[in-house]
Amino acid sequence: MEINTDVLIIGSGIAGLYAALKVDENFRVILVTKKNSAESNTNLAQGGIASVIDPKDSYERHIEDTLIAGAGLCKKEAVEILVTEGPERIRDLMKIGAHFTFKDGKLDLAKEGGHSAHRIVHAADLTGREVERALLEAISSRKNIEMMENHIAIDLITEHNVFHLKEQEIKNRHCWGAYVLDAKSGVVKTIKAQKTLLATGGLGQVYLHTTNPLIATGDGFAMAYRAGAKIGNMEFIQFHPTSFYSSSDYSNVTKPSFLISEAVRGFGGILRTKDGQEFMHKYDSRKELAPRDIVARAIDNELKKRGDEFVYLDITHKDKEQIKEHFPHIFKNCLEAGIDITKEYIPVVPAAHYACGGIVVDTCGRASLKNLYACGEVTMTGVHGANRLASNSLLEALVYSFRAASDMNSLIGKEAREMPQIPSWDDSGTLTADEKIMITHSVKEVKQVMWDYVGIVRSDLRLDRAFHRIHNLYLEIENMYKKTKVFESILELRNLITCSHMIIKSAKMRKESRGLHYTLDYLKPSEEIHDTIIQNRIL
Ligand code: FAD
Numbered sequence: 158m159e160i161n162t163d164v165l166i167i168g169s170g171i172a173g174l175y176a177a178l179k180v181d182e183n184f185r186v187i188l189v190t191k192k193n194s195a196e197s198n199t200n201l202a203q204g205g206i207a208s209v210i211d212p213k214d215s216y217e218r219h220i221e222d223t224l225i226a227g228a229g230l231c232k233k234e235a236v237e238i239l240v241t242e243g244p245e246r247i248r249d250l251m252k253i254g255a256h257f258t259f260k261d262g263k264l265d266l267a268k269e270g271g272h273s274a275h276r277i278v279h280a281a282d283l284t285g286r287e288v289e290r291a292l293l294e295a296i297s298s299r300k301n302i303e304m305m306e307n308h309i310a311i312d313l314i315t316e317h318n319v320f321h322l323k324e325q326e327i328k329n330r331h332c333w334g335a336y337v338l339d340a341k342s343g344v345v346k347t348i349k350a351q352k353t354l355l356a357t358g359g360l361g362q363v364y365l366h367t368t369n370p371l372i373a374t375g376d377g378f379a380m381a382y383r384a385g386a387k388i389g390n391m392e393f394i395q396f397h398p399t400s401f402y403s404s405s406d407y408s409n410v411t412k413p414s415f416l417i418s419e420a421v422r423g424f425g426g427i428l429r430t431k432d433g434q435e436f437m438h439k440y441d442s443r444k445e446l447a448p449r450d451i452v453a454r455a456i457d458n459e460l461k462k463r464g465d466e467f468v469y470l471d472i473t474h475k476d477k478e479q480i481k482e483h484f485p486h487i488f489k490n491c492l493e494a495g496i497d498i499t500k501e502y503i504p505v506v507p508a509a510h511y512a513c514g515g516i517v518v519d520t521c522g523r524a525s526l527k528n529l530y531a532c533g534e535v536t537m538t539g540v541h542g543a544n545r546l547a548s549n550s551l552l553e554a555l556v557y558s559f560r561a562a563s564d565m566n567s568l569i570g571k572e573a574r575e576m577p578q579i580p581s582w583d584d585s586g587t588l589t590a591d592e593k594i595m596i597t598h599s600v601k602e603v604k605q606v607m608w609d610y611v612g613i614v615r616s617d618l619r620l621d622r623a624f625h626r627i628h629n630l631y632l633e634i635e636n637m638y639k640k641t642k643v644f645e646s647i648l649e650l651r652n653l654i655t656c657s658h659m660i661i662k663s664a665k666m667r668k669e670s671r672g673l674h675y676t677l678d679y680l681k682p683s684e685e686i687h688d689t690i691i692q693n694r695i696l
């Protein structure tokens with residue numbers, strides 16, 4: 158089945174939805190999303206959206222905080238755009254219908270690690286759910302936008318899979334849309350588009366323990382890589398310091414870890430070892446409010462040193478009613494797990510949370526293939542550098558998806574159309590029961606390898622070991638993929654393997670410790686500042 162559209166958007170988190178709303182209403186938009194429309198990282202976001210709203214705060218301070226967290230690798234221009242255009246995007250979100258928490262007639266601004274001011278706009282501790290709700294509601298009344306749920310993008314359509322153009326040089330490649338699997342019917346649709354925008358979110362599912370939902374299998378990173386787009390700084394995986402620990406959940410690798418928001422530390426939460434001792438003062442003068450890489454490494458170090466499974470986050474010294482008012486969702490979830498956070502310490506551990514690198518885009522969201530755009534977590538805009546500042550992710554998604562939509566609006570219909578004959582998807586193939594079991598086992602293997610060898614602390618030996626393990630899995634699964642009909646779990650496994658490969662490859666290229674990439678073999682940052690850019694030239 159072949160469908161034509163002006164704009165194809167892949168993903169219905171904050172980036173995809175906001176971009177769709179900002180595309181000119183005269184253009185047809187198809188928005189595909191792999192589960193139901195609300196299933197996304199966005200929907201789970203707790204803390205909020207960082208932005209300079211308080212007159213006592215300043216753009217300079219937010220820029221400076223972002224650059225400090227980024228450990229020398231942020232692109233200053235990208236950060237300036239993020240910070241200065243942020244407040245306008247927040248106001249627009251409110252116009253669209255998002256209800257944020259107010260106090261004394263003003264937006265209630267929270268504080269989080271690495272921020273020198275109160276600047277986190279939030280909807281209690283369910284900010285993402287409120288943003289997702291408001292955007293989906295606005296989309297439902299837009300006639301030019303067609304949402305296709307349970308549609309999983311398999312691959313971008315470029316010269317690499319339009320057979321007679323396979324030899325096209327990588328620097329002249331185009332994107333003409335995507336092959337998309339309708340998960341309910343099993344039919345693969347060819348969606349041809351003038352402009353394609355990847356807004357597929359993160360890749361947390363690469364790791365054994367992650368705050369990310371099951372959809373976060375890194376599909377966009379992998380599709381773009383296979384198509385030959387430039388991908389940058391994939392080694393910078395952010396581990397959130399505080400996800401809820403329960404022994405039963407910890408052994409269940411398919412259940413995302415429940416996040417205990419950074420805002421809890423911003424509210425005065427104190428980290429303690431199992432015997433009740435504070436420890437953050439030993440690692441950083443900002444203690445609990447140091448940037449995430451520092452806090453996560455400190456916890457990891459305490460756990461390894463002491464052989465404990467978790468540390469505690471203690472908020473019991475704060476007013477009971479205020480805790481419940483600020484963190485109703487966290488309070489309820491912990492209570493259901495048997496912890497009353499107003500009286501008891503919360504057991505926490507770090508978990509994979511966010512990919513700081515991704516598809517390299519310019520300030521208009523353009524990727525390195527013509528007509529391909531990307532925004533949100535799947536990108537590397539240059540905003541986060543080696544470590545993202547808390548609550549800058551939702552802001553980045555808003556600011557840069559707006560810019561991508563504006564750029565598409567200015568170009569659609571004004572350029573010469575260059576679309577070759579696109580072949581339909583070849584869906585011959587079979588799958589045996591044995592092969593299905595291999596998929597489940599291989600997913601577990603990927604997650605375990607990445608957690609054990611490519612986690613918070615790395616080394617050359619660990620990376621080499623991971624590289625070989627993942628490469629063997631790659632060979633096995635590619636072989637199977639070529640013989641089978643496509644279905645969701647094999648697509649996701651293939652993408653998890655590709656993302657693991659990219660993370661390890663980039664990590665091996667970085668011979669220093671910087672931001673989120675910490676290696677025992679090179680303990681200090683090097684004097685030379687560089688991004689690690691990879692591009693797949695073999696397809
Ligand atoms: P997502 O919201 O993840 O959306 C991706 C979409 O793409 C989904 O709809 C998914 O189904 C779809 N998709 C993926 N692959 C395919 C495919 N192959 N075909 C079709 N569709 C596909 N950031 C902050 O700034 N502040 C916070 O408070 C905050 N809290 C967080 C709390 C948690 C628990 C988590 C996990 C993250 C948090 N983050 C926070 C990070 C932030 O939520 C994400 O980075 C951001 O929401 C990403 O938005 P996105 O639109 O890029 O991707």
Ligand code: SIN
Binds near residue numbers: 203418419
């Ligand atoms: C949190 O609430 O701690 C998550 C914030 C973020 O990921 O930026």
